[in-house]
Amino acid sequence: MEALPRLRLALVLSAVICFSLLERSSALSSQDLQIVNAERRVSFSFLICTYIISHNVSPSQFKPGIVENIGTPPASEILLAFPPTQVDHLALVKAAVTAGKRKKKSYSPLDVKPKEVFDAPNGAKYFTISLLNPLKVGESVTLEVLYTLTHSLEPFPLEISQSESQLVYYHDSAIILSPYHIKQQITFVKTPSTKVESFTRVDPTDRAGTELKYGPYEDRPPYSFSPTIIHFENNNPFAVVEELVREVEISHWGSLQITEHYTLVHAGARHKGVFSRVEYQSRPSFSGVSSFKHLLAKLPPRVHSVYYRDEIGNISSSHLRTDSRKSELEIEPRYPLFGGWKATFVIGYGLPLPDFLFESSDGMRYLNFSFGCPLAETVVDKLTIKVVLPEGSKKPYAVVPFPVEQHLETSYSYLDVVGRTVVVLEKKNVVPEHNSPFQLKSLDTQGQIPEHVLAHVARCAPITLLLNSIEQSSFKFIASPIRHDVFITLSSANNVSPMPQTSVSFVVAP
Ligand SMILES: *[C@@H]1O[C@H](CO)[C@@H](O)[C@H](O)[C@H]1NC(C)=O
Ligand SMILES: *[C@@H]1O[C@H](CO)[C@@H](O)[C@H](O)[C@H]1NC(C)=O
Numbered sequence: 001m002e003a004l005p006r007l008r009l010a011l012v013l014s015a016v017i018c019f020s021l022l023e024r025s026s027a028l029s030s031q032d033l034q035i036v037n038a039e040r041r042v043s044f045s046f047l048i049c050t051y052i053i054s055h056n057v058s059p060s061q062f063k064p065g066i067v068e069n070i071g072t073p074p075a076s077e078i079l080l081a082f083p084p085t086q087v088d089h090l091a092l093v094k095a096a097v098t099a100g101k102r103k104k105k106s107y108s109p110l111d112v113k114p115k116e117v118f119d120a121p122n123g124a125k126y127f128t129i130s131l132l133n134p135l136k137v138g139e140s141v142t143l144e145v146l147y148t149l150t151h152s153l154e155p156f157p158l159e160i161s162q163s164e165s166q167l168v169y170y171h172d173s174a175i176i177l178s179p180y181h182i183k184q185q186i187t188f189v190k191t192p193s194t195k196v197e198s199f200t201r202v203d204p205t206d207r208a209g210t211e212l213k214y215g216p217y218e219d220r221p222p223y224s225f226s227p228t229i230i231h232f233e234n235n236n237p238f239a240v241v242e243e244l245v246r247e248v249e250i251s252h253w254g255s256l257q258i259t260e261h262y263t264l265v266h267a268g269a270r271h272k273g274v275f276s277r278v279e280y281q282s283r284p285s286f287s288g289v290s291s292f293k294h295l296l297a298k299l300p301p302r303v304h305s306v307y308y309r310d311e312i313g314n315i316s317s318s319h320l321r322t323d324s325r326k327s328e329l330e331i332e333p334r335y336p337l338f339g340g341w342k343a344t345f346v347i348g349y350g351l352p353l354p355d356f357l358f359e360s361s362d363g364m365r366y367l368n369f370s371f372g373c374p375l376a377e378t379v380v381d382k383l384t385i386k387v388v389l390p391e392g393s394k395k396p397y398a399v400v401p402f403p404v405e406q407h408l409e410t411s412y413s414y415l416d417v418v419g420r421t422v423v424v425l426e427k428k429n430v431v432p433e434h435n436s437p438f439q440l441k442s443l444d445t446q447g448q449i450p451e452h453v454l455a456h457v458a459r460c461a462p463i464t465l466l467l468n469s470i471e472q473s474s475f476k477f478i479a480s481p482i483r484h485d486v487f488i489t490l491s492s493a494n495n496v497s498p499m500p501q502t503s504v505s506f507v508v509a510p
Contacts, residue, residue, distance in 0.1 A: 033075055034181040035232060036140075042172065043190040044153065044234060076134040080127040080145060081114070081177045081223070085126040091379075091429040092148040092402075095129040097141055107144065108132060121223045124177060148431050150379045153234065153354030155269035159338065166269045166290035167197060168234045173212040174202035175228040181222055186215035195233035199351060202226050236335070237292035238268035241380040244373055249388040255305070256351040260374070264343045266292065271338035280336065291336040296376040297347060299327040347374075364441060371425070372435030380430035385438055387423045396423050398439040402428075 096107040115126040135141055153168040160166055176185055187213040198204070199212055206213045213228065242263045249257040268290050280291075301324055319330045329347070339345060358368050367387070373380045388411055389396060398406055405426040410419040423440060444477065 012206045033078070033135075034183060035178060035185070036183050038176055038178075038182050038185040038189040039228065040185070041190065042187065042343050044170070044192055044236070052413045057377060076131050078129040078131065078143065078178045080112070080129060081120075081124040081182050082127070083173070083177055083225075084123040084125055085171075086149055086152070089149040089152050091150050091431045092405075092433050094146045094433075096144050097132065098144050099142070112145075122225065124223065126205070142324055145290050148433060150429050150431060153238075153246070155238075155339070158232065158269055159272040160269045160290070162271065162279060162338070165195070165233050166339070167231060168268075170230045170232070172230070173501070174200070174205070174228050175217060175220050175224045177223065177225055179222050182220050183218065183289055185220065186213065186219050188213055189230060191230070191232045191234075192236055193233045197231040197233075199230040199232075200228035202228060213415060225298060234268075235290040236371075237290060238266055238339070239292060239295070239337075239378045240265050240267040240377050241373060241375065241383075242342075243382050243384075244380050245384045246388065247386045247388065250353065250367065250390055254353045256348050256353050256356060256369075257305075258347075258351065260347045262343075262345050262347070262375070264295075264337070264345070264375075264378075265289075266337045266339050266341050268339040270340035275335070275338065278417055291338045293332060293336045295331045297331065297374040298354065298376055299328040299329055299374055301326055301351060301352055302352055302368070303329075303349045304352060306348055335361075352445075358439075360441075367440040368437050369440070370425075370435055371404075371438045372430055373433065381428060383427050383430045385425040387425075388392075389421045389423070391418055391420050396421060396440050398423055398425055398438055398440050402434065423482065 080095075086273075088116050093112045095110045095112045097110060099108075111130045112127050114128070115128045117124075117126050120126065129143065129145070131141065152362065153170055156167055163315050170189075172189075174187060176182060176187065190309075191210050191212065194210055196207065196212070199207070204213075204215065215230070242265055243261075244263075245261045247259045247261075249259075251257055262438055301322060303320070303322060306320075318332060321330075323329045331345075331347075337495070344432045356367055356369050357365060359365050369387075371384065371385065387396075387398075387407070398404075398407075407424050409422040409424055411422050425438070427434070
């Protein structure tokens with residue numbers, strides 16, 4: 001299995017952890033905390049396999065999660081451990097303290113940071129969760145941890161024909177890896193269908209319908225681990241955007257012009273044999289079940305202009321639905337995408353700038369735009385967002401709610417004399433949870449970074465500040481045209497079957 005190439009799959013993990021602190025009289029170390037009850041839920045959705053770990057207790061037997069504090073000093077940090085193989089695939093780790101149950105459940109988000117530990121058993125990697133209120137002896141806290149892994153499902157067989165289902169391997173541990181003693185734990189793995197070829201048993205292990213249950217296991221010492229492999233059907237389309245470059249241009253004309261360059265691949269089991277359109281169309285439920293036919297791009301409301309930049313040819317058909325809250329662009333390639341097939345295409349559109357320009361309480365204007373990928377249910381291996389500011393703009397900096405790499409570039413178009421400042425944001429391993437707004441702000445009049453920005457940036461972990469500013473006078477608002485033709489190009493690459501490229505055009509109503 002180790003010899004198989006890394007598969008381009010995505011995995012989302014989420015975890016809920018209940019800790020209880022026991023009282024002991026030794027000095028407080030990780031050994032002084034223990035997890036009273038842990039429940040983990042692993043699931044696999046769309047192209048992504050969603051692996052949910054919840055350290056939780058079923059309601060009927062629920063005792064508040066207790067990390068028992070055996071030492072005297074209060075515990076302010078909880079450690080999360082990951083096997084080294086998972087760390088490289090971690091797209092996101094979130095933690096919250098929860099209170100109450102079901103509908104009345106409340107969440108208080110906590111800071112999670114990577115932590116270097118040199119003598120960690122089995123090369124485990126750590127994250128620390130900082131508690132808002134240190135846990136005193138005898139106190140308990142219930143935590144929920146959600147994490148997302150990408151590229152963690154391996155198609156096997158590696159190649160399938162058009163009429164076959166896609167099967168994948170998923171590697172995990174029946175026992176939750178933790179630096180703490182876990183008194184009781186259970187893991188549920190939800191498979192996309194009832195078709196499970198095989199799974200490792202670590203008794204007690206049960207399977208019913210689409211659910212595999214590992215545990216309950218009692219009293220497992222720290223760093224217990226018990227490898228499992230599950231081989232199951234997963235016909236979710238594995239749509240991976242290998243690279244996405246989004247160019248956001250703030251024009252002098254009161255508009256935001258967006259151009260998005262996609263390199264999309266179906267990262268599932270490779271298609272073998274010849275593609276038969278007749279078979280594909282006549283037996284849709286048996287033929288090409290893991291392929292995908294549509295892609296949905298979720299765009300902001302009031303998309304007012306879309307253009308196409310043709311690189312190889314135009315694509316088949318598309319539909320744009322728009323209401324006051326959102327626009328949805330459905331792209332329907334002329335040929336379905338099978339495993340190993342690639343498509344590169346460009347989506348371009350315009351948006352009214354006033355929808356994205358805000359003013360903070362101190363009178364500073366900023367651009368508020370969404371990070372992430374507009375294509376629904378995709379993982380992006382590498383995302384680059386380039387915000388091109390009007391000519392002469394000075395000292396912008398972006399505030400993003402998670403770590404991203406930032407730098408400035410200067411771009412020259414033939415009309416520019418001075419050149420335009422481009423803020424470049426880069427992030428690898430982007431999942432739908434990263435589709436949250438970011439802000440592009442500027443220095444205050446004294447050329448200082450405002451205190452509250454520094455504070456925010458400090459909270460948002462390693463973000464580099466870029467100092468420049470959007471020149472407010474450059475924005476002029478001009479009524480946008482009410483009707484535009486939209487063109488999108490989907491071009492074939494590498495091993496995409498050579499289907500005819502046809503043109504699409506749609507009319508965007510205001
Ligand atoms: C940014 O825009 C989103 C809506 O797209 C809004 O919910 C959010 O409050 C805005 N953030 C700021 C800081 O203006
Ligand atoms: C793409 O479609 C548009 C509109 O139908 C057309 O004007 C353009 O020439 C097409 N480009 C190619 C390369 O077919």
